[in-house]
Structure formats: structure tokens, C-alpha cells
Amino acid sequence: MNDNPLAFVDHEHAGCIERGLADAEALCAARSLRLTDARRRVLEILLQEHRAIGAYEVLNRLSTSGENAHPPAAYRALDFLVAHGLAHKIERLNAFVACTRPREGHAPAFLICRDCRGVAETDVSFDMSPFDSAAEDVGFSVERTSIEVEGLCRSCQPATT
Amino acid sequence: MNDNPLAFVDHEHAGCIERGLADAEALCAARSLRLTDARRRVLEILLQEHRAIGAYEVLNRLSTSGENAHPPAAYRALDFLVAHGLAHKIERLNAFVACTRPREGHAPAFLICRDCRGVAETDVSFDMSPFDSAAEDVGFSVERTSIEVEGLCRSCQPATT
């Protein structure tokens, strides 16, 4: 595993955290949702890294930063964040990642490094009509689609030299 | 949950089981793989239904059909089947389904009913080039892509009448 497990491209990461929290505040205000302490702290933990983090790792970080936490505390906060698009669950890893662009109804696709668990949310939204028609053919009503691409990020690839 | 949790289209299901087993035999013979009793029985269990089945449910069915089984027995067989394309793991459900068309290197996409856990493997393979280029841009090397579409199959949708 590489020493640089953060995002796949260099950037000033502090901005991501600030922006993520600000976006969350704004989104919750706009929708009359309550961004409680627990939820805010869990979001902050996820925002620390562009990496998938398991619920129990979240739990540990909650504990070290003060009170002793229990599984439902973490899961409830995570469920809230996922339900409102502030975070995503990476099914392949049974882990969670903060959303890099919280907005209404986007259907994200993820690049997932199998080594460092780094996760990049892609902009790409391609033509799903083949699916929709395949689904329609059998009377299947689509609700959610998840696209997860597993591989190795640049930092985790064996050196080419 | 509906009474008809099988595939999303009617068909003579016995053929699926026979064909699945025959395909597996052929594929293993061709690649000098050993389709042992355990593996064969697990595949047979998966083939019973076009539905995602958890490892422990597989385990139970193994047990009822004779000897008492333990987790590694099921997982080892499942790992083998998945590794060689005879079955797929549905990440969203942490469960497994027999492959309906075992052939080399197909990248399947699944329609998954969230009610009856029915799973249909789609033929559709659409243009992934936007992804590939997005991945290339950040030096990410793609290894596997999983596309899981969650929704309701016709039988599990609320009646329209």
C-alpha cells in the first residue's frame, strides 16, 4: 500500500472539508433538515479523506474524539447522510465516503482503488437508455443505479521504471 | 413480498438448472478445473432460483441435504464459482447468484428487485469509453466494473388496478 492514499489528483484538501461542511449546512437549511452534532461530526470524519471508511472506523474516530460511541450512533448518522446525498455507500467495500458534490438526484459512479480504498466520484453520466429499455421489457421499474469501478489508482500501481 | 419471486419473465426453469450444470461441466473440463461435489452442489443451489442467495442460506441448504456444513465450505465453493465466472456476487445484497451465461470475460450488469431479491443479468453492454477516459485522466487502471440497478420487478410492484 502506498504512502499517498488520498485523492487521485493533488489538491488543497482543507478546502474540501470546509466546502463539504458549508454545503451540508446550506442543504440542510434549505430542506429544513437538522444537521445535528453527531451527523456533523460523522460528515467531518468522512470529509477528512477521499477514501471509503467503514462504519466501525467512523465509530472509533467518534470515540477518540470524546464520548464512547455505539454502532447505532454511527449507522444512524451515516444513514442520514446517505439518504440526503451528503455521503455515498460503496457497496463493494461496505464503507462510506463523503459526497464531493452534494446536489439533487445525481447518480454517481465511482473509481475505487482496491489497494488504498481511495474513491473518486466521476462526473461522467453516460447514456443509460439501453438499460432502461432492457428494464422496461421485463416490467422492471428502476429506482437506483450504482456503478462501481474497481482498479488501482496511480499511486498504488507498481512502478513502471 | 410477492408469491412469484423467480425470474422477471416466465420460462421453463428446469432447463436453466440443467444447462447451468452442463455449462459448468464443460467450462471446467475445458480449463482443467475441478468441479468438485461441494462446488457442484453449491452451484446447483444457486441455480434453483434467479435470486440472490446469501452464503449462510447456501450453508443451510447444504446442511439439510445431508452433512453439517460450516462457513468456509460455502465461501470456498462460492469463491471458486465467482472466480471462474459461474456465479456473481451481488455487492448490494452481500449475496450470490448463478451466472446465466458463463463465458469468458463478460462484464455483467444486474437488475435487482429490492423486494424479492430476484436478479436478472442483462445483455446490454453500453459504451464505457467515457469512464475509461475519465479513469485515464487520473492514471487509474480499471480492473472490474460492476453495475447494479435496484428497483422493483413487475411481480413486486403495487397493483395498478
Place this chain on the structure above:
DNA sequence: TAGCCTATTGTTATCACATAACGGTTTTGG
């Protein structure tokens, strides 16, 4: 501002999914 309803959190216990580790047995090929 008291009272009520609802959303949220605390707490305990338990369920569900998955693998580590090690020893024994079968299969295969030389």
C-alpha cells in the same frame, strides 16, 4: 409557557456476513 408530538439519541443485545489459522485428506503428475 405548558403540553404534546415527533425526531433524535442512548443502551443493550443480537443477528448477519466473512475469514484466519491449522491440520488432515484427496488428487495429480512425475
Place this chain on the structure above:
DNA sequence: CCAAAACCGTTATGTGATAACAATAGGCTA
């Protein structure tokens, strides 16, 4: 036949997720 490799049995444990119920906090209306 023997050695190596693949496979399987067994025990224990690690990891992810939720059920159920009690306690509390926030927001609304009379």
C-alpha cells in the same frame, strides 16, 4: 509409489448491521 498441490474439516474470531425499547431534545400550538 511418492511428493507437491489442491481441496476440505474444524474451531475460533473478526467485521458489518440492526432490533427493540427507553430517554431526551426540538418544535408547534393552544
